[in-house]
Amino acid sequence: VSSHSDEIEELFEQVLLVCHEQGLLGNELFAIDGCKMPSNAAKEWSGTFKELEEKRKKLRRLIRHHLKEHHERDEAETEAELDRDIRRAKTVLSLDESLKKVDRFLKTNRPRMGRGKRNKEVKSNITDNESAKMTTSKGTIQGYNGVATVDKKHQIIIDAQAFGEGQEHHTLQPVLETVEARFRKLGIAESIYQQGTVITADTGFANEANMKYLHERQINGYVPDNKFRSRDPKFQNQKDKYGKRHQNQPDTGWKNIIPASEFQFDPVNLTCICPAGESLKYHATRTDQNGQSRAYFQGRLMQCRNCPKKHQCMQNPEAANHRKGKGRQVSFTLENKRLPNYTDWMKHRVDSQKGKEIYSHR
Incomplete structure (x- = not known):
């Protein structure tokens, strides 16, 4: 496919131009979504x-x-x-x-480097090094994240790309830029987003960097965070009416694990004491995708290995018995006063009546 990519792109653009000339493109709303697909490469050949x-x-x-x-x-x-x-x-x-x-x-x-907040090495694959090891609802696969952009009027696909990344965060900007460049090349619009075209994407694309990008480029986008339904009164009785999500999946046993609320967390001195009275090791403070600062702690191996509460505290108690394993891990939100960020700006847009109406077209 890669050897004929230019021909495929040219053919795709010709079809898109015909769709535009026939009035099949509305250019009113573009919906973006991703789907993880396996590649022709074994995950056993992956590793740092x-x-x-x-x-x-x-x-x-x-x-x-x-x-x-x-x-x-x-x-x-x-x-x-x-x-x-x-x-x-x-x-x-x-x-x-x-x-x-x-x-x-x-x-x-x-070495292949990731594009997260911490610039660290990710697993390469000997057979197909452009693919990535990613988690799906059906288990871990070696594959690609296929991201499609669809025009609302007649469900015409205006862009489709494959990314060797499990996270969708990093794909939003290249997708939007590709669509804009293609529409400019075909003479459909010099700058499609400045004509009022609305962009919608699901929570997988939501992070502070993408919200900042949409705001600075003045793109009329609606990308909700993963808690937007919990703020909507329309969904407050959803669990009672339809049941919990994934309720038929096997029980993971987490409900019997001692929760983080049972740990004594001191946000001033950044210390944490477990229910057995042991002091956990402070690991780091990082900002999550919603802009909240969280402090991360981890139990020392020797502490967790010999702890009498190990089987009530850890989901996988055997991890503490291995020299390369890890002890119990917990994290806490740091309630610090912060200035409004771009995620707050997007929350206001999505939670508005107009935002709910626009997002419902997905």
């Missing part, structure tokens, strides 16, 4: 460069092990062991091919 280096070392050890066994049996070869040696030779060839694959990737690529 450190993890892939460990995989390379493991493959070398396995090859040496099989070759050693082969040489030890070579002098006392019997017909009964011939089939076993043939299978071992095939195994060595397969391991050697995998080793070359990992070695070639590490020598010709650089």
Whole structure:
């Protein structure tokens, strides 16, 4: 597909231009949404460069092990062991091919960096390094986030892109810029967003950076945060009428876990005492996607490993028994007085009567 991408883009633009000439595009409201799709790549071939280096070392050890066994049996070869040696030779060839694959990737690529608030390495994939490991409602996949932009009038798709990122936050700006550039190229509009076109997107696209971008570009957008329904009186009886969301999914056991409210949190000194009386380690203070500052704490491994309340406190108590595991983690909102931000601006727009009416067209 990549070798014919220019031809596909040209054909797509021709079809879009015909739709415009036939009056099928309203240019009144564009709705943006994403869908996670698996790629033709195994997630087992994913990892950070450190993890892939460990995989390379493991493959070398396995090859040496099989070759050693082969040489030890070579002098006392019997017909009964011939089939076993043939299978071992095939195994060595397969391991050697995998080793070359990992070695070639590490020598010709650089670590892949994420685009979150903390600039840290994310997992690469040897088979398809443009794809990403992402969580979906059906489990973890190696794939892409397909983001489509649809015109309201006749449900015409005006843009479709695939992003190798699980989070949709980073895709809003490139999608909007691509649509604007395409409409300018086709002569439909010099600046489509300055003509009053409304943009709607779901909560997956909501963060402070995107709200700031919409405000500064003066784009008429409506992107709600993940709590917008809890502020709407129309939805206050929704759980009683329709039941809780995902109510048929298996119980995760979280309801029996000691909640964070049982921990003694001191926001002044940034300390936290667990129900067993142990002091948790302060990890960091970060701002969440709603602009709220949160303090993060984590129990030390030795504390949680020997704690009598471990099975009531941790969702996965066995994690404390592993040297690379983690103790109980909790976070608390810091109630600091802050200036209004761009997320507050968007909340006001979405919660207004006009905002609810516009967003309902999604």
